[in-house]
Amino acid sequence: MFQVVTRFPPSPTGHLHLGGARTALFNWLFARHYQGKFILRFEDTDQERSKPEYVTSILEALKWLGLDWDEGPYFQSQRLELYHQFAQRLLEEGKAYYCECSKELLEEKKKKRLELGLKPGYDKTCRDKNLGPGEGRALRIITPDIGDIVVEDLLRGRIIFSADEIDDFIILRSDKTPTYQFAVVVDDITMKITHVIRGDDHLSNTPKQILIYKALGVNPPFFAHIPMVLGSDGARLSKRHGARSVLEYREEGYLPYALINYLARLGWGYGDEEYFSVKELIEKFSLERINLAPARFDSDKLLAVNTYWIKNSPSEVLLEHLLPFLKDYSIFRFSKEYLILAIETIKSRTKTLKEMAEMLHFYLVEEIDYEENSARKYLTKAIGPYLERFFLDLKDLSLEEQELESYFKNLAQTSGIKLKDLAQAIRVALTGKSVSPGLFEIIKVLGKERVEKRLKKALEFIKNL
RNA sequence: GCCCCCAUCGUCUAGUGGACCAGGAUACUGGCCUCUCACGCCAGAGACACGGGUUCGAAUCCCGUUGGGGGCGCCA
DSSP states (O other), X not given: OOOOEEEEOOOSSSOOBHHHHHHHHHHHHHHHHTTOEEEEEEOOOOTTTOOHHHHHHHHHHHHHHTOOOSEEEEEGGGOHHHHHHHHHHHHHTTSEEEEOOOHHHHHHHHHHHHHTTOOOSOOOTTTTTOOOSOTTOEEEEOOOSSSEEEEEETTTEEEEEEGXXXXXXXXXXXXXXXXXXXXXXXXXXXXXXXXXXXXXXXGGGHHHHHHHHHHHTOOOOEEEEEOOEEOTTXXXXXXXXXXXXXXXXXXXXXXXXXXXXXXXXXXXXXXXXXOOOHHHHHHHOOGGGBOSSOEEOOHHHHHHHHHHHHHHSOHXXXXXXXXXGGTTSOGGGSOHHHHHHHHHXXXXXXXXXXXXHHHXXXXXXXXXXOOHHHHHHHSOTTTHHHHHHHHHHGGGOOOOHHHHHXXXXXXXXXXXXXXHHHHHHHHHHHHSSSOOSOHHHHXXXXXXXXXXXXXXXXXXXXXXX
16 A cells, blocks of 8 residues: 655754745645655754754744654764765765865866856766775765756656756765765655655755666655745745744744644635634645745734634633743633633634733733723723712622623613713723723623722722822 | 746735636725624725737637746755
8 A cells, every 4th residue: 555655854953934834734734634654854964053952943843833743853963874875885886976176176166167157066077086985075976967857746747957957966975974965865765755745945956866866776756846935025034034933923822723724825725715724724735736836924814814713713722722821820710611701702802822811911810900091081080980889789780791781771871971981981990901802791701709899999099089 | 147946916815718807815995883992794995927829719728028936065
């Protein structure tokens, strides 16, 4: 039976950003859709730039997103022996050779060739020198001088590269570490990867890798080059725009599955549908529906998707995701029921978990503080008597929203003051702010005891005006 | 400089030769709802890059131009 095997191979030279996360997501969705395997491997052969803390943060980001892997994480730095074996084979079969050109010399040659209007690639100086291994010598693969190299891309069809576009590139550096091109191929072979789904910035590399497969006598996997994610200005993602770590989105209060929903829709569409649960994505994802044009990251749309999921997720689920944002409150003092009812009242009024936590504030503190302007505007001498009225009536009132509503409408009508003014005053008394969830919902959730206490404080405040 | 990829509203997209004077989402504008703020609902404005073909017919197929992106490392 044929089993799909995909992989996500980040290099730990930075945090996981949106582009990388989307690549991981597409590979993961594809594997899950076909009940295949998803492998994680770190491409850390660049010893200069690879940092263990990036490994940690990438792992954490993937876990947060829920992109679980079936194998790995592998580290290329721990597989050096393997690359040497494969390289040795190529050397013995006369498909690779040592090159003694120094970096400086190559740099110079490249400059000259560019000036002459030639291709910048290596000029094959050492190809026939028959050099053995030695200090400062890198191993190059012999590439064909003429002919075409054909890349079959699952999304774009057949792409043809001319052999003279490809030089004898290095597969083993002079320090014996493998280059990217070589390590990926060896890894993808040994890990039995069936589908390579990656950014189309790798498209130009693919013929090189195909040549390695050929030299090794192995059939290449299927390739699918997906369009890249661009910043909002259309330039390549960099620190400036969306290249922030996905963990930053966690800090800002995005739901992981909202981010996934957004990322999936970036370059992929399914009819007119906009919102997908992760489960639906696994069911519906297919490579054929991927767009070929690069997609720009749009923070407004991301926020809208997050807003949608906050509004449409069960409050129990939201509570879980909210916990880290509620660290400053003694939420253990409240029942889960209370917290969930409170969340119910703010779900459709917030865009992020962070905002949610802020809006939850008045539910979670013993004593509220008044916003200065709101208190001045609404907690007036004139409104005092009506607050007192409510305070006195409260103990006999039902807290059902319907009944509260008719109580207040009645009170407003019989006393000739506007419901709006009354409502705003009580709102400030109960929440400290002039903006909050519906008044009747709040009263019901807070309960008589808290409401009484806060009204008392408001009456006190008015008395001292 | 050379090579490769791509091209529908500002953005993400639907659209695979006729059902498209181009649909949805988001953002924007106006209105409704209303105890505040939101949600929601209704309405409006907004795109097939350009030029040639092919065809009875093209957003859809072909070519060119332009524009955007990527690659040409002892980075990945």
